[in-house]
Amino acid sequence: MFEIFGIPSAALFGQLLIGLINGSFYALLSLGLAVIFGMLNVINFAHCAQYMMGAFAAFLLLNLTGLGYWTALIVAPILVGIFGIIIERSLLQWLYKLDHLYGLLLTFGLVLIIEGIARNYYGSAGLPYTVPESLQGGRNLGFMFLPNYRAWVIAASLGVCLATWFVIERTKLGSYLRAATENPTLVRAFGINVPLMITLTYGFGVALAAFAGVMAAPIYNVSPQMGSSLIIVVFAVVVIGGMGSILGAIVTGFGLGIIEGLTKVFFPEASNTVIFVIMAIVLLVRPAGLFGRRA
Amino acid sequence: MKRLLSLTALAVVLAAGSAQAQQLNVKIGVMSDMSSLYADIGGPGSVAAAKLAVADFTKANPNVKVDLISGDHQNKPDVGTQLANQWFDVDKVDMIIDIPNSGVALAVSQVASQKNKLFIVSGAAASDLTGPKCNANTIHWSYDTWMLANGTGAAMVKTGGDSWFFLTADYAFGHALERDTAAAVEANGGKVLGKVRHPLNTSDFSSFLLQAQSSKAKVIGLANAGGDTINSIKQAAEFGIVKGGQKLAGLLVFASDVNALGLQTAQGLTLTETWYWDANDNNRAWTKRWQAERNAAGKFPTMIHAGVYSGITHYLKARVALGGDPDGKAVTAKMKATPTEDALFGKGMIDETGRKRHDAYLFEVKKPSESKYPGDFYNLKATIPAKDAFRQPKDSGCSLVKS
Numbered sequence: 001m002f003e004i005f006g007i008p009s010a011a012l013f014g015q016l017l018i019g020l021i022n023g024s025f026y027a028l029l030s031l032g033l034a035v036i037f038g039m040l041n042v043i044n045f046a047h048c049a050q051y052m053m054g055a056f057a058a059f060l061l062l063n064l065t066g067l068g069y070w071t072a073l074i075v076a077p078i079l080v081g082i083f084g085i086i087i088e089r090s091l092l093q094w095l096y097k098l099d100h101l102y103g104l105l106l107t108f109g110l111v112l113i114i115e116g117i118a119r120n121y122y123g124s125a126g127l128p129y130t131v132p133e134s135l136q137g138g139r140n141l142g143f144m145f146l147p148n149y150r151a152w153v154i155a156a157s158l159g160v161c162l163a164t165w166f167v168i169e170r171t172k173l174g175s176y177l178r179a180a181t182e183n184p185t186l187v188r189a190f191g192i193n194v195p196l197m198i199t200l201t202y203g204f205g206v207a208l209a210a211f212a213g214v215m216a217a218p219i220y221n222v223s224p225q226m227g228s229s230l231i232i233v234v235f236a237v238v239v240i241g242g243m244g245s246i247l248g249a250i251v252t253g254f255g256l257g258i259i260e261g262l263t264k265v266f267f268p269e270a271s272n273t274v275i276f277v278i279m280a281i282v283l284l285v286r287p288a289g290l291f292g293r294r295a
Numbered sequence: 296m297k298r299l300l301s302l303t304a305l306a307v308v309l310a311a312g313s314a315q316a317q318q319l320n321v322k323i324g325v326m327s328d329m330s331s332l333y334a335d336i337g338g339p340g341s342v343a344a345a346k347l348a349v350a351d352f353t354k355a356n357p358n359v360k361v362d363l364i365s366g367d368h369q370n371k372p373d374v375g376t377q378l379a380n381q382w383f384d385v386d387k388v389d390m391i392i393d394i395p396n397s398g399v400a401l402a403v404s405q406v407a408s409q410k411n412k413l414f415i416v417s418g419a420a421a422s423d424l425t426g427p428k429c430n431a432n433t434i435h436w437s438y439d440t441w442m443l444a445n446g447t448g449a450a451m452v453k454t455g456g457d458s459w460f461f462l463t464a465d466y467a468f469g470h471a472l473e474r475d476t477a478a479a480v481e482a483n484g485g486k487v488l489g490k491v492r493h494p495l496n497t498s499d500f501s502s503f504l505l506q507a508q509s510s511k512a513k514v515i516g517l518a519n520a521g522g523d524t525i526n527s528i529k530q531a532a533e534f535g536i537v538k539g540g541q542k543l544a545g546l547l548v549f550a551s552d553v554n555a556l557g558l559q560t561a562q563g564l565t566l567t568e569t570w571y572w573d574a575n576d577n578n579r580a581w582t583k584r585w586q587a588e589r590n591a592a593g594k595f596p597t598m599i600h601a602g603v604y605s606g607i608t609h610y611l612k613a614r615v616a617l618g619g620d621p622d623g624k625a626v627t628a629k630m631k632a633t634p635t636e637d638a639l640f641g642k643g644m645i646d647e648t649g650r651k652r653h654d655a656y657l658f659e660v661k662k663p664s665e666s667k668y669p670g671d672f673y674n675l676k677a678t679i680p681a682k683d684a685f686r687q688p689k690d691s692g693c694s695l696v697k698s
Contacts, residue, residue: 011509018501025499116330123594125335125549126525128557131533138535144505147533219533220498221525221555225331229496264493264502269465271502272494 014144015261021150023257024157025212029230030237030249031161032208035168038244039181039201042092043100045107047234048227049114050206053080054213055222056118059127069132069218076214077207084206088199111228118224126223153215160211161250168246177201233272236279242292252290321614322362323349323607324388326378326403327418328395329367332496332521335551336597337395337418343589344600345392347581348607356615364388368399375399379406379414390415390610390626393603397421397468407432412623415610417602420520420547421471422686425648429693432623434630434649437602438569440472441686443546446567446655446679448479451514451544459544460512461490462503462527464519472518472546480516488512493523500527504534508541516544524548525555532560549597553672558663569655569684570598570639571673577638595670601639606651608637643681648693655684 029051036044057076061067067075087110095102131149138147168174180187180194188194213227220226237256241248256275263274282290325345327337342365349361364386368375375394382388383406391407394400395418407414408430415434416424422441424433459480463469469492477487488510491503504527507515515536517527524545531543545552548566572582572595581604585596613629614621621629627649635643635651643653658673666672688696 011505014505014509015502018499018505021501022499119330119334123335123551123591124330124332124338125551126522126555128555128560130557130559138533145508145535145539147535149533150501216498219530221522221529223332223522223555225522226498229498261502264491265506268491268493268503272497 009143011143012265015265016258017141017144017146018150019258019261020254021153021257022261023254024154024161025216025230025253026234026237026257027161027250027253028157028212028215029209029234030241030253031164031246032205032212033234033238034241034244034246034249035164035208036202036205037238038246039177040092040198041096041100041181042103042202043107044202044205045104045231046087046110046114047107047206047209048231049111050080050084050209050227051213051216051230052118052224052227053083053114054210055129055217055220055226056122056127056213057210058214058217059129059222062129069214072217073211073214077210080210080213081203081207085199085203087206088202092202093195093199115224115228122224124223124225126221126226129217129222131218149218153219156215160208161253164208165246165250233275236275240275240279240282240289242289245289245291248289248291317358317618319359319614319618320362321359321390321611322364322386322388323610324382324386324391325363325365325393325603326368326375326382326391326399327365327393328370329365331370333370333395333418335594336521336549337393337599340585340589340591340594340596340600341393341395341418341603343585344596344603345607346588347584348604348611352608352611356611359611359615361611368394368396368403370396370399372398372402376402376406379403380410383407383410383412389413389614390623392416392606392610393418393599395419395599397424397471398466400424401428401467404428404430404433407623410623413610413626415606417606418599419468421468422475422691423467423471425650425691425693426686427692429648429691429695431627431649431695434606434627434645434651436606436651437598438567438655439650439685440468440475440546442569442655442684443472443567444475444479445686446657446684447544447546447565448476448516449483450567450657450677451542451565452480452483452485456514456542456544457485458512459485459487459514459516460507460510461487461516461518462500462507463490463492464495464523465492466495468520469518473516476516476518476546493519495523497523498526500530501534503527504531504536508534508536508539512541514542514544516546518546520547521552525552528556528564529560537563549599550595550670550672551597553660554595554670558661558666558672561660562662564660565657565676566660567655567657567679568598569653570601571656571658571675572596573670573673574656574675581639593669605635605637605640609633609635646685646688647695647697648688648691649695650685650688650691652681652685654681655679 058072061072135149184194241252263271327341390413392415397419400419417436420440422439425435461473463473553561631645640653645651657677
C-alpha cells in the first residue's frame with residue numbers, strides 16, 4: 001500500500017469515487033440550468049426550489065398514494081415539469097426581451113414563495129424517505145464500501161447527461177432548438193413553433209431538477225431548504241463550465257465534485273469555498289468559462 | 296387654587312392605584328430562527344410556548360400585563376445583535392428568550408450585559424454561555440453542550456465505546472460540543488482517535504464518514520445539529536457504518552430530527568434530552584395545548600420549546616416578587632435566589648453561573664415495531680440527576696463563581 005501526501009492510496013481512491021458521485025449531482029443540476037440558460041437566456045434561480053419540489057413530490061407520492069421510488073422517478077419530474085411549464089407560460093415568457101436581471105429576480109422570488117409554503121406545511125426539520133428495497137446494501141470494492149444506491153446515482157446521472165447532450169447537440173430537434181436561440185424570427189419563418197419549443201425546453205430543464213431531487217431524497221435530508229444550500233455551488237459550476245454550455249456543465253460538474261472530494265480529505269474546513277476559489281481563478285483567466293464561447 | 300386641585304386629584308389617583316394590586320407591565324421578545332434549519336426546534340414553536348406561558352401566568356396574576364414580540368435572527372450574529380439593540384433601546388423589551396444558535400446567543404448575551412437587561416437562553420447549546428463567557432444578565436435554561444457530552448458521551452464509554460472519532464460542525468457550537476464530549480470521553484477512560492470539521496449546512500457527508508470509518512474508532516460522535524445530523528445519520532446507514540460494528544452517537548438530536556429520519560433509520564440511536572413530550576401526563580397535556588396553539592397537529596414540541604415556557608414562567612414570578620421596574624441584574628439575582636418549579640421541568644434551581652439545573656434523560660430511539668403511535672420515539676435508559684447532569688460551577692471558569 002503506497003501513500004500520497006500522507007494519505008493511504010485506498011482512502012484516496014475512495015474519496016475520488018465519492019467526489020465523482022457528488023459530481024454527478026452537480027452535473028445533473030447544472031445541466032438543467034445550462035439547458036434553460038442556453039435556450040431561454042433566463043437565469044433560473046428557482047432551480048433549487050424545483051429540485052426540492054422533486055424530492056417533496058417523491059415523499060408525497062409515497063405517503064399519499066403509496067407509489068414507491070421507481071414510479072416517483074418518472075412521475076415526480078413530469079408533475080414538476082408541468083408546474084414549470086405553467087410558470088413559463090404565465091410569468092417567464094414576458095421577460096425574455098428584458099435584461100437577465102428581471103428573470104433572476106422573478107425566479108428568486110419564486111424560490112422564497114415555494115420554500116415558504118413548504119416550510120409552512122411541513123416544517124424545516126425534514127421528512128423521512130428511505131433507500132428503495134432493491135438498492136439497499138452495497139459491495140466492498142477493496143478500497144471502500146460502495147453502497148448500491150450510490151452506484152446507481154452515477155449510472156443514472158451519466159445516462160441522463162449524455163442523453164441530453166446527444167439530443168441537443170446531435171439530433172434534428174436539437175438543431176432546431178439551437179437555431180431558435182440564435183435567431184428565433186428566422187426559425188419561425190420556416191414554420192417552426194418557437195414559443196412552444198421554448199416552453200417545452202423550460203419544462204424539460206425543470207423536470208431535470210426534479211429528477212435530481214428524487215435521486216437525492218433517499219440520501220439527503222428532504223427539507224424545504226435542501227436546494228438552497230446546493231444552488232450556489234451549482235451556479236458556480238455553470239459559470240466555470242461556461243454559461244449555457246451543456247458539455248461544460250457536465251464535465252465541470254463531475255470535475256468539481258472530485259476536487260471538492262479531495263479538499264474534504266486534505267483541508268475539510270475549506271470544502272465549501274474551494275469551488276468559489278476555482279470560479280474566481282477561471283473568471284480571471286477565461287471570463288466566458290472553460291467551455292464557453294465569447295459573446 | 297387650580298394647582299392645588301390638580302395636586303389633590305393626583306394624590307387621589309395615586310392612592311387608588313396603590314389600594315389595588317399593582318399593575319405590572321412586562322415586555323418579552325422571543326428571538327429565534329423563524330425560517331431556516333432551526334425553525335422546527337425553536338422558531339414559531341417557541342412563540343407558541345411563550346404564548347402558553349403568558350396565558351397561564353396572567354390567568355393566575357391578572358394584574359400582570361405581558362407584551363410578547365418575536366423576531367428572526369436568521370442565524371447571523373450581526374442580525375441578532377442589531378435586533379437585540381433595537382428591542383432593548385427602542386421597543387423597551389425587558390427580556391429576550393430562546394435563540395437556537397450559539398453564535399448568535401453569545402453575541403446577544405453581550406448586548407444584554409451592556410444594557411443591563413436579561414437574556415434567557417433556551418435554544419443555544421454552547422456551555423461557554425455559563426462558562427468563560429458568562430455574565431450576570433444571562434441564564435441558560437434547557438440544555439448545554441456539557442450536559443449532552445456528559446450524558447451521551449459518558450454512557451457510550453461505559454458500555455464499551457472507548458475510542459471516538461468526531462464529525463464536528465465548524466462553528467462555536469460544534470467546537471464546544473466536541474471539546475466537552477472529548478473531555479467526558481477521556482475522563483471516563485476512553486480516547487479520541489481523530490476528528491473532521493465540516494462546514495455548516497453540508498449536504499454530503501460520505502467523504503467525512505469514510506474518514507471516520509477508516510479511523511476504526513468504535514464510536515462516531517456527531518457534534519452537529521439539525522439538517523447536518525440528519526444527513527450524517529442517513530448516509531451513515533447507507534454506508535453500512537452501524538452494520539460494520541461502529542456506533543453513532545448523536546450528541547444533539549431532537550424529537551423533530553428523529554421524526555425527519557424515520558424510526559427505520561434512527562432506531563437504536565442513543566441521545567440525551569432534558570424534556571420529552573411523552574414522558575408523563577403533564578407533558579402530554581401541555582403538548583396538546585402547544586399543538587393547538589402552534590396549529591400543527593403532527594408536530595411535537597422539543598426541550599427548547601418546553602424551556603421557553605418554563606423560563607418565562609420563572610421570570611414572571613421573579614418580576615411579580617420584585618415589583619416595579621428592576622434592572623436586569625436584579626431580576627437575574629432574584630431568579631437565582633428562588634427555586635424553580637413548573638409543570639414541565641418540575642423542581643429545580645439556577646446556580647451562580649446562570650445555569651438552570653434539572654434532571655437529564657438518556658434515551659434510545661425505538662425500533663419501528665415498538666412505536667405504537669405518532670411521536671412514540673424513545674425508550675428511557677437512565678435518568679441523570681440535576682446535580683450531576685450539568686457542569687459544577689467550580690469547574691465552569693465563570694467569573695461569577697466566588698472561590
